[in-house]
Amino acid sequence: MTTDPNPTDDREARSDEQRDDATETASGTGDEAADDGPEIVDGRTVEHLITDHERDIAATAEGTDATAARRPNLELPRLELGRRDFMKAGAAVGAMTGLAGCTSVLSDEGNGSDGSSGGSGEHSVAPGEHDEYYGFLSGGHTGEIRVVGIPSMRELMRIPVFQTESARGFGHDAKSSEILEEGGGYTWGDTHHPRVSQTDNDYDGRWLFVNDKANGRMARVDLEYFETDAITNVPNSQAVHGACMQLPDTQLVFGVGEFRVPMPNDGRDVDDPDAYGSVLTAIDPETMDVEWQVEVDGNMDNGDGGKEGRWFFATGYNSEEGVTQGEMTRSDRDYMKAFDIPAIWDAVEAGNYEEISGVPVVDGTMDSSLNEGDRPVVRYVPTPKSPHGVSVTPDGNYAIASGKLDPTCTVIGVEEIAEVDDPADAILGQPRVGMGPLHTAYDDRGHAYTTLFIDSQVVKWDYEAAVEADPGSEEPIVEKHDVHYNPGHLIASESYTASPQGDYLVSLNKLSKDRFLPVGPIHPENDQMFYIGDDDAGMELVKDKPSYPEPHDASIVHKDKIEPAKTWDPSDYDLDFVPEGEESFERIDDSTVEIEMWARRNEYAFPEVTVREGDEVTIRISNVETTSDVIHSIAIPEYDINLALAPQDTREVTFTADEPGVYWAYCAYFCSALHLEMRSRILVEPRE
Ligand code: RUQ
Numbered sequence: 219m220t221t222d223p224n225p226t227d228d229r230e231a232r233s234d235e236q237r238d239d240a241t242e243t244a245s246g247t248g249d250e251a252a253d254d255g256p257e258i259v260d261g262r263t264v265e266h267l268i269t270d271h272e273r274d275i276a277a278t279a280e281g282t283d284a285t286a287a288r289r290p291n292l293e294l295p296r297l298e299l300g301r302r303d304f305m306k307a308g309a310a311v312g313a314m315t316g317l318a319g320c321t322s323v324l325s326d327e328g329n330g331s332d333g334s335s336g337g338s339g340e341h342s343v344a345p346g347e348h349d350e351y352y353g354f355l356s357g358g359h360t361g362e363i364r365v366v367g368i369p370s371m372r373e374l375m376r377i378p379v380f381q382t383e384s385a386r387g388f389g390h391d392a393k394s395s396e397i398l399e400e401g402g403g404y405t406w407g408d409t410h411h412p413r414v415s416q417t418d419n420d421y422d423g424r425w426l427f428v429n430d431k432a433n434g435r436m437a438r439v440d441l442e443y444f445e446t447d448a449i450t451n452v453p454n455s456q457a458v459h460g461a462c463m464q465l466p467d468t469q470l471v472f473g474v475g476e477f478r479v480p481m482p483n484d485g486r487d488v489d490d491p492d493a494y495g496s497v498l499t500a501i502d503p504e505t506m507d508v509e510w511q512v513e514v515d516g517n518m519d520n521g522d523g524g525k526e527g528r529w530f531f532a533t534g535y536n537s538e539e540g541v542t543q544g545e546m547t548r549s550d551r552d553y554m555k556a557f558d559i560p561a562i563w564d565a566v567e568a569g570n571y572e573e574i575s576g577v578p579v580v581d582g583t584m585d586s587s588l589n590e591g592d593r594p595v596v597r598y599v600p601t602p603k604s605p606h607g608v609s610v611t612p613d614g615n616y617a618i619a620s621g622k623l624d625p626t627c628t629v630i631g632v633e634e635i636a637e638v639d640d641p642a643d644a645i646l647g648q649p650r651v652g653m654g655p656l657h658t659a660y661d662d663r664g665h666a667y668t669t670l671f672i673d674s675q676v677v678k679w680d681y682e683a684a685v686e687a688d689p690g691s692e693e694p695i696v697e698k699h700d701v702h703y704n705p706g707h708l709i710a711s712e713s714y715t716a717s718p719q720g721d722y723l724v725s726l727n728k729l730s731k732d733r734f735l736p737v738g739p740i741h742p743e744n745d746q747m748f749y750i751g752d753d754d755a756g757m758e759l760v761k762d763k764p765s766y767p768e769p770h771d772a773s774i775v776h777k778d779k780i781e782p783a784k785t786w787d788p789s790d791y792d793l794d795f796v797p798e799g800e801e802s803f804e805r806i807d808d809s810t811v812e813i814e815m816w817a818r819r820n821e822y823a824f825p826e827v828t829v830r831e832g833d834e835v836t837i838r839i840s841n842v843e844t845t846s847d848v849i850h851s852i853a854i855p856e857y858d859i860n861l862a863l864a865p866q867d868t869r870e871v872t873f874t875a876d877e878p879g880v881y882w883a884y885c886a887y888f889c890s891a892l893h894l895e896m897r898s899r900i901l902v903e904p905r906e
């Protein structure tokens with residue numbers, strides 16, 4: 219393995235170029251930085267570095283022979299500036315000059331023996347053996363959750379959440395169609411933050427909650443059946459972004475509202491951005507009903523719950539309440555909001571709210587009367603501009619907000635937040651970690667790991683040391699490790715609990731550029747796994763996994779804390795099971811037919827079913843197999859139906875047989891040697 223605590227990279231190279239005119243300032247401690255004009259880092263403003271970064275992406279994106287040939291004058295950016303620049307420009311350079319050795323330089327970089335695919339032996343999982351952990355990754359705008367084994371990084375399952383999906387039959391049977399319909403009837407969603415329910419600050423394996431950033435929803439996945447069982451369409455809110463729970467016992471699930479909109483968004487105030495609002499939503503985990511909302515000033519972004527149950531933290535940008543990018547980034551200060559959950563409950567119980575769209579909305583804006591006095595409902599902690607991720611340390615002592623447009627992380631004392639008069643005094647540390655800090659995860663030894671989007675690195679630092687050090691100090695940094703490339707979230711094993719495991723860390727990188735065989739202009743993303751269990755040896759990159767767009771966040775849960783069902787327990791299902799011998803075909807009236815049937819290897823209860831054109835047909839079907847892993851389905855061609863049936867499962871679907879003809883319903887899961895013969899002929903007779 220290679221660790222590189224002092225990387226010679228483009229930041230230093232740039233700072234050489236720029237040193238003469240550089241104006242070094244203390245890095246963003248908030249107060250001073252606010253009045254001194256743009257933050258200067260190594261002689262460059264943050265805006266310049268972002269522009270450089272965009273150009274780097276543009277340069278590598280040009281890296282095909284075809285585009286290179288069409289663009290003979292494509293500038294080769296800073297070829298001489300050292301390996302890291304070389305790497306960033308790698309794809310374009312390689313394609314245009316055919317430089318021998320280019321790819322081996324790339325794959326050796328920062329990896330040790332074999333970073334490019336399989337990983338080193340110690341962290342691989344032999345065929346037939348099981349992983350130590352479940353990784354639950356969000357699928358971004360595929361709308362799903364993906365289940366990955368760790369450390370193998372093998373994909374084990376996908377769980378459709380906000381989208382229809384035919385292999386799982388999600389959105390094809392009555393129950394899941396109803397969940398999607400009651401959840402707003404959208405065809406897609408954008409999952410970002412999967413969080414597994416906890417009891418006593420540890421995973422209890424019961425549920426997974428995840429947000430829909432697109433259509434403002436929260437969903438619950440039942441982790442016994444690995445199936446979405448509820449979707450709540452959150453009112454008064456667009457873009458539910460951060461998702462998290464009240465700890466230690468998952469008393470509430472929180473959705474963090476991002477975009478500001480009129481409340482309710484019914485056509486009022488469309489051209490009056492000052493009247494828009496953004497809310498935190500508290501949802502009951504059992505009923506998935508919205509309990510209350512709190513309106514705040516500015517946007518919100520990500521969130522995390524304190525370990526002690528009192529506080530919920532949310533970062534935010536756009537305290538300017540602008541509607542254009544320029545307006546949203548004008549000020550050098552934003553806020554992290556600390557929600558006092560019991561104080562909010564008190565306000566709700568005392569009737570101090572306005573009911574909007576049927577939900578109690580508590581006024582948590584800065585000027586609210588509920589924020590006067592010594593028990594404000596929301597405390598606004600000033601941070602450098604546009605903090606992004608926030609996560610609470612495993613000991614519950616600190617909430618750490620990552621700077622995004624500022625090179626620092628802000629360490630906020632959780633106990634202090636309750637005690638100080640000025641919330642700014644709860645800021646206990648502000649280490650300078652690198653460019654573009656986005657999200658922070660933890661091990662069990664006092665280390666924080668923060669993704670640096672612009673630097674394409676993960677920085678490991680000591681959060682107690684950061685509390686000791688001066689603001690802007692780099693001293694708390696233990697190590698930086700390159701990733702490939704541009705990481706968003708990262709997650710360490712059980713990092714969101716009070717007892718992280720401290721062995722594996724996965725960096726969810728947005729770009730993979732040259733890491734995999736090219737598959738057309740849209741590349742996979744790259745989830746990179748590190749072994750972090752040996753502080754002396756440093757972080758070891760052991761695996762690359764190409765990923766379909768796009769995982770944002772994940773939870774990594776020890777296998778002993780998840781207990782998936784092997785077959786369905788019919789008592790967990792609302793529909794009556796149809797055993798062999800109890801199949802029935804019933805014509806209810808002139809245009810309604812009800813069929814109850816079963817499936818087993820290799821047949822359905824009815825080899826043939828006759829209905830009439832225009833009939834409304836309801837089929838209820840049970841898989842009577844008791845053997846685990848024997849799955850059937852019933853696919854009805856040209857009626858857009860495919861119900862997946864796990865053993866002992868019962869599903870129902872209703873459709874209108876409006877096209878006369880013959881339809882061979884068949885089983886789409888390969889279930890036995892006679893699987894292809896497993897079918898039923900559905901005859902739809904024309905009506906005179
Ligand atoms: S947030 S990395 Cu939802 Cu950073 Cu995506």
Ligand code: CUA
Pocket residue numbers: 818819820849850851885886887888889890893894896
């Ligand atoms: Cu049942 Cu194939």
